[in-house]
Amino acid sequence: MRLIVLFALPAIVGAIMFRVPAHHAGRVRVGALVATAAAHLALVASLWVRPAAPLFHGWLALDALGLVVLTVASVLFFATALYAVGYLQRERPRGGRVFVTGLLGFLAAASLVAASQHLALLWVGMEATTLSLAPLVFHRHDRRSLEAVWKYLVISSVGIALALLGIFFLATAQSGVGGRPLIVPDLLSHARQLHPAWVRAAFLFLLVGFGTKMGLAPMHTWKPDTYGEAPSLVGGLMAGALTSCAFLGVARATQVVVAAGLAPFAQPVLIGFGLLSLGVAAVFVIGQSDVKRLLAYSSVEHMGLLVLGLGLGGVGAYGTVLHVVNNGLSKGWLFLVAGNVVLATGSSAAAANRGLVRHLPVSGLLLVLGLFAVTGSPPFGLFLSEFTILRAAVGAGHPWIAGAVLLLLAIIFVGMAALVLEMALGEPEGGAAPVRENRWLLVGPLALAAAVLLLGVYIPAPLHDVMARAAAGLGGSAP
Amino acid sequence: MGLVSWTALAALAAVLLTAPLLPGIVVRTKSFLTGRRGAPVLQLYYDLWKLFRKGTVYSTTTTWVFRAAPVVVLATLLTAALFLPLDGRAAPVHFAGDLLAFAGLLALGRFALVLGGLDTGSSFEGMGASREVTFASFAEPALFLCFIALVLATGDLSLSDMLGAPLAAVWPRAAAALTLVGASLFVLLLAENSRVPVDDPATHLELTMIHEVIVLDHGGPDLALIQLGGALKLAIFGALVVGVLVPRAGLGVAAAIAALLVGLGVVAVLVGVVESVMARLRLTRVPQLLVGAAALALFAVILLLR
Amino acid sequence: MRTAPEVLLLLVVLTDFAVLGTTRLSTCIRAVAVQGLLLGLLPLAFAQHVSLHAGALAVGTVALKALILPSFLFWAIREAAVRREVEPVVGYIASLLLGAVALALAFAIAARLPLPESQQELLVPVSLATVMIGFIVLTSRRKALTQVVGYLLLENGIYLFGLTRTESVPFLLELGVLLDVFVGVFIMGIVVFHINREFDSIDSAHLAELTD
Numbered sequence: 001m002r003l004i005v006l007f008a009l010p011a012i013v014g015a016i017m018f019r020v021p022a023h024h025a026g027r028v029r030v031g032a033l034v035a036t037a038a039a040h041l042a043l044v045a046s047l048w049v050r051p052a053a054p055l056f057h058g059w060l061a062l063d064a065l066g067l068v069v070l071t072v073a074s075v076l077f078f079a080t081a082l083y084a085v086g087y088l089q090r091e092r093p094r095g096g097r098v099f100v101t102g103l104l105g106f107l108a109a110a111s112l113v114a115a116s117q118h119l120a121l122l123w124v125g126m127e128a129t130t131l132s133l134a135p136l137v138f139h140r141h142d143r144r145s146l147e148a149v150w151k152y153l154v155i156s157s158v159g160i161a162l163a164l165l166g167i168f169f170l171a172t173a174q175s176g177v178g179g180r181p182l183i184v185p186d187l188l189s190h191a192r193q194l195h196p197a198w199v200r201a202a203f204l205f206l207l208v209g210f211g212t213k214m215g216l217a218p219m220h221t222w223k224p225d226t227y228g229e230a231p232s233l234v235g236g237l238m239a240g241a242l243t244s245c246a247f248l249g250v251a252r253a254t255q256v257v258v259a260a261g262l263a264p265f266a267q268p269v270l271i272g273f274g275l276l277s278l279g280v281a282a283v284f285v286i287g288q289s290d291v292k293r294l295l296a297y298s299s300v301e302h303m304g305l306l307v308l309g310l311g312l313g314g315v316g317a318y319g320t321v322l323h324v325v326n327n328g329l330s331k332g333w334l335f336l337v338a339g340n341v342v343l344a345t346g347s348s349a350a351a352a353n354r355g356l357v358r359h360l361p362v363s364g365l366l367l368v369l370g371l372f373a374v375t376g377s378p379p380f381g382l383f384l385s386e387f388t389i390l391r392a393a394v395g396a397g398h399p400w401i402a403g404a405v406l407l408l409l410a411i412i413f414v415g416m417a418a419l420v421l422e423m424a425l426g427e428p429e430g431g432a433a434p435v436r437e438n439r440w441l442l443v444g445p446l447a448l449a450a451a452v453l454l455l456g457v458y459i460p461a462p463l464h465d466v467m468a469r470a471a472a473g474l475g476g477s478a479p
Numbered sequence: 480m481g482l483v484s485w486t487a488l489a490a491l492a493a494v495l496l497t498a499p500l501l502p503g504i505v506v507r508t509k510s511f512l513t514g515r516r517g518a519p520v521l522q523l524y525y526d527l528w529k530l531f532r533k534g535t536v537y538s539t540t541t542t543w544v545f546r547a548a549p550v551v552v553l554a555t556l557l558t559a560a561l562f563l564p565l566d567g568r569a570a571p572v573h574f575a576g577d578l579l580a581f582a583g584l585l586a587l588g589r590f591a592l593v594l595g596g597l598d599t600g601s602s603f604e605g606m607g608a609s610r611e612v613t614f615a616s617f618a619e620p621a622l623f624l625c626f627i628a629l630v631l632a633t634g635d636l637s638l639s640d641m642l643g644a645p646l647a648a649v650w651p652r653a654a655a656a657l658t659l660v661g662a663s664l665f666v667l668l669l670a671e672n673s674r675v676p677v678d679d680p681a682t683h684l685e686l687t688m689i690h691e692v693i694v695l696d697h698g699g700p701d702l703a704l705i706q707l708g709g710a711l712k713l714a715i716f717g718a719l720v721v722g723v724l725v726p727r728a729g730l731g732v733a734a735a736i737a738a739l740l741v742g743l744g745v746v747a748v749l750v751g752v753v754e755s756v757m758a759r760l761r762l763t764r765v766p767q768l769l770v771g772a773a774a775l776a777l778f779a780v781i782l783l784l785r
Numbered sequence: 786m787r788t789a790p791e792v793l794l795l796l797v798v799l800t801d802f803a804v805l806g807t808t809r810l811s812t813c814i815r816a817v818a819v820q821g822l823l824l825g826l827l828p829l830a831f832a833q834h835v836s837l838h839a840g841a842l843a844v845g846t847v848a849l850k851a852l853i854l855p856s857f858l859f860w861a862i863r864e865a866a867v868r869r870e871v872e873p874v875v876g877y878i879a880s881l882l883l884g885a886v887a888l889a890l891a892f893a894i895a896a897r898l899p900l901p902e903s904q905q906e907l908l909v910p911v912s913l914a915t916v917m918i919g920f921i922v923l924t925s926r927r928k929a930l931t932q933v934v935g936y937l938l939l940e941n942g943i944y945l946f947g948l949t950r951t952e953s954v955p956f957l958l959e960l961g962v963l964l965d966v967f968v969g970v971f972i973m974g975i976v977v978f979h980i981n982r983e984f985d986s987i988d989s990a991h992l993a994e995l996t997d
Contacts, residue, residue, distance in 0.1 A: 120962070127965040134972050143983050147992035150929065150976055157936060157969050158923065164962070165916065165943045171950040172900075181950070197899055225995040655795050764808075770878045771806050774885045778798060781892050785906075 014104030086440030159212025166205030173198030232339025270311025277304025316392030317476020355428030381455030508751025548595025567727030607692030821850025915942030
């Protein structure tokens with residue numbers, strides 16, 4: 001029952017908010033947004049305490065991996081909802097009702113993706129995540145946002161269409177084999193009988209399709225444009241939650257292909273996409289002049305790390321699951337801070353934002369800390385997850401992969417540091433007096449930053465258990 | 480070489496006699512659809528009769544090439560007609576690979592016509608000749624793709640078999656592919672006979688004409704030969720279309736010939752309908768149409784290759 | 786070659802080529818509408834006896850793919866007052882030839898794929914060919930609207946492949962998939978409309994401000 005509420009609640013509230021009468025509509029909508037986000041988070045917390053039974057003959061069920069993705073999405077969404085309170089006080093995006101409804105629709109779709117065990121249902125949810133955020137990218141109605149939303153829509157839609165073809169391939173692989181069609185546990189239990197040629201084809205299509213939504217290179221081209229033009233909180237949800245959902249799709253495909261005994265086929269492909277994404281990110285991070293586009297390339301980098309860990313297997317799978325959590329939370333943190341910068345100066349270009357630490361003391365500090373967190377420096381959580389993935393590379397007998405990754409990470413660190421430090425510490429053009437910052441705009445990023453820091457120091461036992469189970473599901477193990 | 484059968488020759492004679500009717504039927508269909516009375520169906524017979532009684536005037540710049548062209552055009556078409564199994568059984572002349580001879584004869588006729596046009600030294604004729612050859616270079620591959628499809632369907636290399644009994648035998652199995660071939664051949668018929676949407680036989684604006692402009696300087700019996708050749712070419716392509724779409728091997732001889740003549744009439748009506756509902760394409764778009772026809776034939780080939 | 790599904794599938798391929806070979810946007814949309822109709826009829830042609838499932842799916846598909854989406858796209862070109870794809874990136878003849886190559890490739894691939902129990906041997910190659918031709922249209926045309934048509938072709942091809950496995954995807958989910966495609970195209974149409982208002986053209990080549 002709770003699994004239904006998980007996506008039905010935001011969907012229904014979103015629909016109602018679209019129709020709410022104009023009188024005081026703004027406040028009602030924001031209130032409903034925060035209340036729904038809080039209720040959703042509470043519901044997710046209750047799922048940690050007492051797992052929910054599968055529903056509809058196992059179509060809906062929350063396994064360990066789904067729970068991790070769902071939690072990331074829910075926590076990030078709650079932080080974003082709090083941020084939206086302050087954001088909507090300052091900005092009046094055109095069609096405010098579309099804004100809140102789109103956000104809630106995204107939460108519903110993301111929950112559906114995390115909880116569905118039927119691959120076609122997962123696809124429906126995934127396409128809904130794309131579509132629910134599209135009007136939000138377009139909220140400024142100008143040329144640049146038009147271009148961004150067009151690229152986002154066309155590339156994502158085509159990508160996800162290929163994923164649907166991959167799902168049909170998987171259904172074909174399953175014909176004549178026992179088990180209910182396209183239900184993940186049944187696919188896994190009968191994996192050895194699946195037709196290998198179709199499984200391989202399905203895996204490639206699913207990887208390319210959902211990889212497009214993740215933003216793996218070379219299908220990443222929509223990402224910098226979309227993240228750069230979307231409102232920052234939408235960018236945060238995309239980089240943190242949407243990509244995690246898309247990763248879940250790739251992970252499901254990997255689960256099946258590993259269970260079918262085709263890991264030697266899948267792993268080089270995953271590692272290849274991972275290294276390519278890291279390489280592309282390293283090239284484009286250097287000389288970047290816009291902080292939101294910089295974060296987009298950083299997201300490409302982290303997506304690369306996710307599939308790299310998946311491809312390495314072993315403890316790499318655990319590192320990947322941990323990295324899903326860390327990446328989701330840290331991307332939310334950084335995008336929300338970038339949003340504060342844009343709200344203050346109206347631009348996300350580095351040149352327009354020198355001397356942030358003096359102008360916006362809290363946001364400036366959070367931005368600098370975020371730089372270190374997102375590039376994987378200790379003591380933040382990303383250090384731990386990236387280190388685990390590197391360990392897997394060495395452990396699997398590929399020290400050259402570890403070396404290459406380290407080199408690329410170093411380049412990315414230099415590129416990002418150059419831009420962020422210029423913004424934070426550079427000499428401002430005009431005099432910059434400290435501004436009192438809106439509390440609503442700081443709660444979210446602060447909470448996320450605290451969580452990322454905590455994960456770097458201490459991983460709670462229940463979280464470790466769930467992540468270990470998720471890694472085992474991916475054919476790996478906990479360190 | 481097989482023995483020449485009397486039925487085949489009778490069919491050929493019937494087609495030769497009725498060929499000049501076809502342009503008349505086309506014109507009548509167009510007039511009917513556009514609400515006019517139109518020329519008599521027998522108009523081409525009257526024209527030919529009139530032209531044959533006239534004398535000819537030759538420009539001093541022309542050579543024997545110009546004078547030979549009409550004869551060669553008609554001769555090649557008559558010879559090509561010998562290869563078609565018009566009675567639904569076997570052609571007067573048939574041997575393995577005769578489809579190449581058939582296509583070669585058509586090309587030779589076109590070559591003679593084009594040379595005759597160029598021989599006048601007029602820029603209009605040269606322009607028409609260049610267009611004719613350009614479009615032919617797109618049409619011929621399509622024709623060969625159609626033939627390849629038929630060869631694949633029947634496993635025979637002779638037009639007599641490709642359009643005769645073996646074709647009738649594979650029809651139930653390959654209906655879709657053969658329909659595609661028929662459609663492709665119909666487009667080729669429009670292009671090869673200078674019909675709308677490729678060319679407009681009724682136009683008198685030299686800049687847009689293709690076929691009419693090449694024969695601008697021919698007159699009298701020469702023009703009559705060319706016009707008779709045009710009618711015969713329409714009949715030949717019509718017989719190809721009918722041969723593919725309506726296998727007549729099972730019918731009696733008289734019924735088969737009658738079916739062919741009715742089929743030719745239907746093709747002429749169809750041409751008239753196409754001419755009434757479509758406008759002539761821009762010259763640059765014509766190759767697109769022909770490549771489309773080739774794509775249809777290629778699709779048929781792919782279907783038959785499976 | 787006796788059955789109705791084969792004829793429908795051949796017509797699907799012909800509509801693919803119609804989209805590839807036409808310069809007029811309205812012909813493009815019409816071809817896609819006809820294809821939607823064919824797609825709607827296919828489940829009925831396949832079904833041994835007309836079931837409620839097949840009937841409802843046919844009605845839904847025809848309503849969406851043959852009526853609602855095409856009329857919406859017609860609205861978009863009327864608003865935008867564009868009629869032709871002026872300069873495609875790849876010429877028409879070249880794209881027709883590419884389409885023919887894609888078709889041959891699709892048949893070659895389908896012949897090598899191990900198909901379990903094939904109810905209809907043409908279905909898989911035609912589906913793959915439609916996917917590839919959709920891809921060609923998407924990448925070789927400049928007009929945003931033609932790109933939407935290409936996306937629709939792509940989706941239609943995938944839908945065709947889905948018909949081989951109707952038992953795996955229950956009715957409600959198929960409706961969900963249809964609905965997603967519908968909303969996707971709907972939002973794309975709105976964006977096309979805005980592109981037109983902003984640039985006085987639906988040429989997606991104008992969308993080139995954002996680069997690195």
